[in-house]
Amino acid sequence: xxxxxxxxxxxxxxxxxxxxxxxxxxxxxxxxxxxxxxxxxxxxxxxxxxxxxxxxxxxxxxxxxxxxxxxxxxxxxxxxxxxxxxxxxxxxxx
Amino acid sequence: xxxxxxxxxxxxxxxxxxxxxxxxxxxxxxxxxxxxxxxxxxxxxxxxxxxxxxxxxxxxxxxxxxxxxxxxxxxxxxxxxxxxxxxxxxxxxxxxxxxxxxxxxxxxxxxxxxxxxxxxxxxxxxxxxxxxxxxxxxxxxxxxxxxxxxxxxxxxxxxxxxxxxxxxxxxxxxxxxxxxxxxxxxxxxxxxxxxxxxxxxxxxxxxxxxxxxxxxxxxxxxxxxxxxxxxxxxxxxxxxxxxxxxxxxxxxxxxxxxxxxxxxxxxxxxxxxxxxxxxxxxxxxxxxxxxxxxxxxxxxxxxxxxxxxxxxxxxxxxxxxxxxxxxxxxxxxxxxxxxxxxxxxxxxxxxxxxxxxxxxxxxxxxxxxxxxxxxxxxxxxxxxxxxxxxxxxxxxxxxxxxxxxxxxxxxxxxxxxxxxxxxxxxxxxxxxxxxxxxxxxxxxxxxxxxxxxxxxxxxxxxxxxxxxxxxxxxxxxxxxxxxxxxxxxxxxxxxxxxxxxxxxxxxxxxxxxxxxxxxxxxxxxxxxxxxxxxxxxxxxxxxxxxxxxxxxxxxxxxxxxxxxxxxxxxxxxxxxxxxx
Numbered sequence: 039x040x041x042x043x044x045x046x047x048x049x050x051x052x053x054x055x056x057x058x059x060x061x062x063x064x065x066x067x068x069x070x071x072x073x074x075x076x077x078x079x080x081x082x083x084x085x086x087x088x089x090x091x092x093x094x095x096x097x098x099x100x101x102x103x104x105x106x107x108x109x110x111x112x113x114x115x116x117x118x119x120x121x122x123x124x125x126x127x128x129x130x131x132x
Numbered sequence: 133x134x135x136x137x138x139x140x141x142x143x144x145x146x147x148x149x150x151x152x153x154x155x156x157x158x159x160x161x162x163x164x165x166x167x168x169x170x171x172x173x174x175x176x177x178x179x180x181x182x183x184x185x186x187x188x189x190x191x192x193x194x195x196x197x198x199x200x201x202x203x204x205x206x207x208x209x210x211x212x213x214x215x216x217x218x219x220x221x222x223x224x225x226x227x228x229x230x231x232x233x234x235x236x237x238x239x240x241x242x243x244x245x246x247x248x249x250x251x252x253x254x255x256x257x258x259x260x261x262x263x264x265x266x267x268x269x270x271x272x273x274x275x276x277x278x279x280x281x282x283x284x285x286x287x288x289x290x291x292x293x294x295x296x297x298x299x300x301x302x303x304x305x306x307x308x309x310x311x312x313x314x315x316x317x318x319x320x321x322x323x324x325x326x327x328x329x330x331x332x333x334x335x336x337x338x339x340x341x342x343x344x345x346x347x348x349x350x351x352x353x354x355x356x357x358x359x360x361x362x363x364x365x366x367x368x369x370x371x372x373x374x375x376x377x378x379x380x381x382x383x384x385x386x387x388x389x390x391x392x393x394x395x396x397x398x399x400x401x402x403x404x405x406x407x408x409x410x411x412x413x414x415x416x417x418x419x420x421x422x423x424x425x426x427x428x429x430x431x432x433x434x435x436x437x438x439x440x441x442x443x444x445x446x447x448x449x450x451x452x453x454x455x456x457x458x459x460x461x462x463x464x465x466x467x468x469x470x471x472x473x474x475x476x477x478x479x480x481x482x483x484x485x486x487x488x489x490x491x492x493x494x495x496x497x498x499x500x501x502x503x504x505x506x507x508x509x510x511x512x513x514x515x516x517x518x519x520x521x522x523x524x525x526x527x528x529x530x531x532x533x534x535x536x537x538x539x540x541x542x543x544x545x546x547x548x549x550x551x552x553x554x555x556x557x558x559x560x561x562x563x564x565x566x567x568x569x570x571x572x573x574x575x576x577x578x579x580x581x582x583x584x585x586x587x588x589x590x591x592x593x594x595x596x597x598x599x600x601x602x603x604x605x606x607x608x609x610x611x612x613x614x615x616x617x618x619x620x621x622x623x624x625x626x627x628x629x630x631x632x633x634x635x636x637x638x639x640x641x642x643x644x645x646x647x648x649x650x651x652x653x654x655x656x657x658x659x660x661x662x663x664x665x666x667x668x669x670x671x672x673x674x675x676x677x678x679x680x681x682x683x684x685x686x687x688x689x690x691x692x693x694x695x696x697x698x699x700x701x702x703x704x705x706x707x708x709x710x711x712x
Contacts, residue, residue, distance in 0.1 A: 065614045080321030086379070087526045087618045089322070094530045094565050106565045107380055110322045 047099065049126050054100070055119035061095060062115060075115035086110070096122055102129050148207045149198055152708060154220035157189055160712040161224060161403075170499050173225045177502050178493070182353040186228040190221070196259040199237040201244060204256035210553050211388060211450040215395035219704075222399030226506040227353035229396065234389075235302035238514065239267035239311040241385040242327055245558045246373040251329050258309045258331075266307035268298040268359065269382070277519075283361075285314035285326060287375075290368040292316075292328070294339070294361040300346050304357035308332055313382070316375050323376035330370055339364025350505030384561040387464040390515055391453055394471025395446035397510050400503045401439050401475050402703050407500045408432060408482045409697040411489050423694075428485050433689035436703055437662035438478040442471045443704045444641040444663065447549050448571060454553035455546045456570050457560040462527050463571065463636070469520035470633040472510040474670075479507050525629040526617040527565060532609035535569045536602060541577050542570025547643035549705060550651070575602060575639035578646070590681050594664040597676045598638045605631055634670045641667070644705065658688035 047057045063070045089109035097104040102125040112121045161170045167185035176183040200206020221229040243255040274280045283296030309331050317324035343358030412423040449467035483490040489497045545551040579599025582592040616625040645660045662685050665677050702708045
């Protein structure tokens with residue numbers, strides 16, 4: 039997205055998790071503090087369009103391949119952070 | 133393609149159908165004694181019945197086999213060829229095309245994409261045995277918003293229990309099997325619905341009933357039915373794929389049928405244009421024929437150009453399923469949006485030429501009013517315009533950033549309409565978010581080539597215009613924020629999605645003409661210029677051609693249309709000879 043060019047994200051659970059919280063907060067027009075990593079993204083009202091968009095952002099920003107349906111299956115930010123970290127590790131060890 | 137053994141119904145006519153074979157089968161429409169001629173088509177419509185003799189003919193050639201992959205004993209190998217065959221049926225009678233079997237194909241693609249071996253075998257056997265499969269997705273209360281569908285399947289024992297209503301489903305009453313979309317989870321989101329394959333003969337009689345037939349103003353022969361289920365038990369083996377996969381399966385499988393939709397429906401615009409010319413050339417008004425009136429000549433020319441534009445967009449769209457499946461999550465919706473919309477507009481324009489003749493339900497041109505009514509649902513059936521645009525819109529920012537202006541053109545065969553296509557790989561159809569756009573890549577390449585100074589001819593100026601539009605779209609789409617992309621997106625964002633479909637159509641036309649060379653009508657000075665001029669008219673801003681240039685293009689297109697009419701040749705890109 040336009041406001042998301044050239045940002046550097048540390049490939050740590052804190053770095054990736056914090057960035058994901060920031061993105062979701064931006065989508066929802068909330069502050070990062072208001073986003074609970076344990077609540078399902080669909081329950082926040084993030085529909086399939088946002089899910090696709092977030093998948094694309096993860097793929098483009100972190101350089102890891104992401105299925106467009108990822109967020110349908112891994113619904114909370116906590117679980118998503120864990121999943122994305124595994125993808126990052128897989129890419130780095132490849 | 134599946135490699136399973138062929139079905140026990142081995143004695144099928146082996147030869148795959150072609151458009152010409154279907155034309156020959158349906159014969160001369162003007163022949164009064166033809167049981168599937170215009171008179172019979174109109175009479176069936178007045179009775180709100182399917183054209184029975186037409187269904188018999190299609191039974192005799194086992195049209196259903198065209199819907200079944202060759203690996204399962206059918207003849208389905210190529211979407212472009214299937215579209216050409218069905219276009220020939222649509223040219224005669226859209227109700228026959230939709231009501232005989234396209235709805236079976238809509239259902240079946242879900243099974244071909246995601247069904248297990250037994251489900252694929254069963255669906256193939258139902259179709260090859262001459263029966264129909266209905267696609268039971270629709271609930272009137274939720275329209276195209278399938279994720280909100282309420283029809284429930286509750287897990288029980290090893291199976292499921294169905295409760296709810298499915299409404300306005302083609303052939304539901306006379307189908308033997310159905311593919312059903314049901315809610316299987318309470319959570320919001322895209323994993324709460326599942327698809328089931330049911331054989332009506334195996335449902336317990338106490339668990340369901342048919343609802344009365346629905347009547348409509350167009351497609352009046354179509355048997356639109358409903359079913360109501362009450363705690364109806366079905367076995368666990370009915371589930372297609374895994375629980376919660378329905379939205380994903382439908383998003384993939386319906387790329388095939390959404391892409392085919394305009395490629396098939398455009399057949400009825402060919403007939404409408406033929407009726408219009410028939411009327412205009414023979415009818416005498418104000419001391420000459422109707423065709424002498426300049427307004428009529430330019431309306432005919434424009435409708436002809438629109439038909440060619442729809443054909444170019446749709447033909448590349450169905451070829452992309454084979455040759456660029458990674459991009460069809462966008463192309464299918466673009467084709468389904470713009471093709472039907474242009475077609476309805478062209479119908480409206482032609483009706484102005486026919487005047488009262490386009491309204492009368494009797495007389496030599498009575499078929500026009502039926503085709504006009506039959507065309508009305510094309511913009512909302514099988515994904516509405518809003519549903520198509522809201523599918524396209526979220527994919528554009530990423531394509532803008534990753535592909536447009538920098539990505540390569542698609543493979544040459546994507547645009548060469550005579551080249552054979554490789555087998556369709558259902559598994560390569562992706563839910564969404566493509567990163568490449570080879571059709572737009574072709575336009576970017578051509579726009580780059582006309583940048584040389586001194587290129588002031590009409591074609592170069594039109595190419596430059598679409599190239600500039602692409603550049604503008606790229607900047608605007610790359611800047612869209614996530615809140616601009618949802619169903620609640622501002623109208624301006626939707627306008628970008630709409631403009632993308634127009635640019636995509638222009639890219640298809642340019643690339644098809646470039647690949648087809650002299651095969652396509654009128655060389656660049658008429659056919660292609662007419663198509664691009666019409667598409668330009670759908671973009672904001674001034675046109676490219678001068679009034680003199682447009683008049684010259686339209687005069688050539690009118691003459692070409694009259695020649696096709698007189699010589700009995702199709703108006704589409706094939707210009708194939710026809711019985712009438």
